[in-house]
Amino acid sequence: MEEKVLEILEEYCEEALDYVGENMMEEGVIDSFTVINIVSELEDVFDIEIDAKYVVADNFRNKEAIMELVRRLLEEA
Amino acid sequence: METDFCRVIVIGYGKAAGEILKYTADRQADYGYRLEFIEHEIHALSVTRQICEEREIPFSSMPDKRELGAYLEGIREKTLIISASNNYLFPAFLVERENNTIINFHNALLPDYPGRNAPSWVIYKGEEQTGITWHYVTTGVDEGSIIIQKTCEIGPDTKAYELTERLMDLACEGFKECFDTVLSEKAEAKPQIFPPGRRMYRSTEVPGEGFLDLAEDAEKIYRLLRSVDYGKTGVFPPLQTLVEGVRAEVLRYRKVSPEKKKEEAGMLYLPLADGNLLKIKYKSR
Numbered sequence: 001m002e003e004k005v006l007e008i009l010e011e012y013c014e015e016a017l018d019y020v021g022e023n024m025m026e027e028g029v030i031d032s033f034t035v036i037n038i039v040s041e042l043e044d045v046f047d048i049e050i051d052a053k054y055v056v057a058d059n060f061r062n063k064e065a066i067m068e069l070v071r072r073l074l075e076e077a
Numbered sequence: 078m079e080t081d082f083c084r085v086i087v088i089g090y091g092k093a094a095g096e097i098l099k100y101t102a103d104r105q106a107d108y109g110y111r112l113e114f115i116e117h118e119i120h121a122l123s124v125t126r127q128i129c130e131e132r133e134i135p136f137s138s139m140p141d142k143r144e145l146g147a148y149l150e151g152i153r154e155k156t157l158i159i160s161a162s163n164n165y166l167f168p169a170f171l172v173e174r175e176n177n178t179i180i181n182f183h184n185a186l187l188p189d190y191p192g193r194n195a196p197s198w199v200i201y202k203g204e205e206q207t208g209i210t211w212h213y214v215t216t217g218v219d220e221g222s223i224i225i226q227k228t229c230e231i232g233p234d235t236k237a238y239e240l241t242e243r244l245m246d247l248a249c250e251g252f253k254e255c256f257d258t259v260l261s262e263k264a265e266a267k268p269q270i271f272p273p274g275r276r277m278y279r280s281t282e283v284p285g286e287g288f289l290d291l292a293e294d295a296e297k298i299y300r301l302l303r304s305v306d307y308g309k310t311g312v313f314p315p316l317q318t319l320v321e322g323v324r325a326e327v328l329r330y331r332k333v334s335p336e337k338k339k340e341e342a343g344m345l346y347l348p349l350a351d352g353n354l355l356k357i358k359y360k361s362r
Contacts, residue, residue: 026127031092032120033242036308043329052309 001046001074005067008041016063025057035060042066048073078107080260082178083154088115088145089161093182093245095125097161097252102132108260110157115139115148117165120310146171157260160214161248164193164280169216179214180259182248184241186210186226188269191219192278194312196240201284201304205231207240209247211255213266218277222266225255233351234332236306289318289327289357295347299355302330318359320345325359332356 009016015029024030030038038060039050050073059069087098098114105112113135114125129136139145142165149158149171160167160181167179185195187210199207208228213221227247231240258264284304291298305313316327328343333356338346347355 026124028124031124033092033238036238036310039308040329044331049328050309052311055309 001070002067004045005042005070006063008038008045009063009066012037012041019062021062023057023061025060030060038066042070046070046074048077078257078260080108080110081155081262082108082110082157082260084111084113084152084156085159086113086115086149086156087159087161088117088165089159089163089182090116090118090120090123090125091162091245092242093248094161094163095128096245096249097159098125098128098134099132100249100253100256101159102134104256110260113137115145117142117145117163149177150174152176158214159252161252162245166218167214172214172216178259178262180211180224181214181219181221182252183210183212183219184244184248186228187212187219187223188271188275190278191275193280193282194237194278196244197237197284197304197313198278199231200235200237200240201300203300207231207244209244209251211248211251212269220269220271222268224259224264224266225251227251234303236303237312238307238310241307283313285316287314287316289316291318291320291345291347295349295355298347298357299330299332299349302327302355302357306330320359320361324362326362328358328360330355330357 006017013030013034016024019029021027035055039055043050054069059065085101087094087101101112114129116125116138117140119138119140126136139148145165146168153176155176158177158179160179162182171177172179185199186208190198206228208226210226211224215221227250229243229247255264285301289298289301305316318325318327332349332353335354338354343359345357349355
């Protein structure tokens with residue numbers, strides 16, 4: 001799972017791979033349009049539904065937070 | 078550089094508002110105006126508050142229309158109000174005040190596609206080109222004189238959110254080009270000439286009336302899907318459809334090559350003219 005998430009990030013936001021902080025959005029690493037692309041790709045690759053309530057800055061604060069979100073949704077599926 | 082405007086207020090959300098806010102902050106030293114930002118619509122992924130904090134720009138959140146109207150009405154000095162991706166309709170009592178000049182970014186080439194969600198409508202209608210318009214705000218919606226326009230192409234796979242992003246970039250480009258002439262009140266604005274039967278798109282309208290008819294041509298279906306695609310932002314409700322007589326909700330879609338076709342429940346494939354397949358994931362209701 002982690003490898004696939006990293007592949008998606010590499011495609012849509014390579015900078016996110018090296019980011020080590022706690023808020024990619026506020027620090028301008030990722031913007032809302034990139035988040036839309038990433039969400040769309042995660043849904044397709046993992047066949048999960050990412051409800052709008054999960055599409056908040058905190059779940060996209062860094063690559064680990066995105067992986068944690070996917071892990072949680074896969075467990076719930 | 079000189080201007081009679083003492084105050085500049087940016088109202089809006091999203092990337093365009095953020096970039097325009099940064100630019101107007103950068104230009105403050107040239108003109109000496111006071112700058113502030115008003116958030117009227119609150120978005121989960123907005124970064125305008127952060128920009129304001131970093132640059133020490135006064136920030137206010139005013140989701141209530143009456144509160145916002147009263148606040149703006151109370152301003153006495155000469156003020157330029159920049160409406161950037163903003164859905165607040167300025168009432169006549171604000172537009173007609175002599176100390177106010179209001180400019181607005183519209184995400185289409187006016188006089189065509191006035192109103193809401195223009196990127197969706199241009200995709201849905203199969204337009205190959207669109208653009209942005211900066212115009213002065215009058216009492217009529219999207220009817221004021223045009224300050225500047227910029228155009229862009231709409232690709233065969235362009236989704237509404239992608240086009241929206243491109244238009245926001247164009248809006249920033251256009252804004253930077255016209256900002257000095259607006260501040261010096263020398264912009265050569267052109268009155269709009271309205272075509273007969275000009276249609277105003279309302280926020281309650283959804284392309285295809287929100288229904289995906291699987292009997293339609295696949296290209297038209299693809300246009301409809303792309304036209305309402307704003308990710309999870311909830312601009313439009315999910316499209317509804319009928320699959321073999323059963324009501325269903327469209328979850329997502331994607332253009333795929335034929336070799337990627339996998340038969341599974343809740344998924345259907347439609348052939349597109351370019352040889353690819355339109356994969357549609359749905360949930361029966």
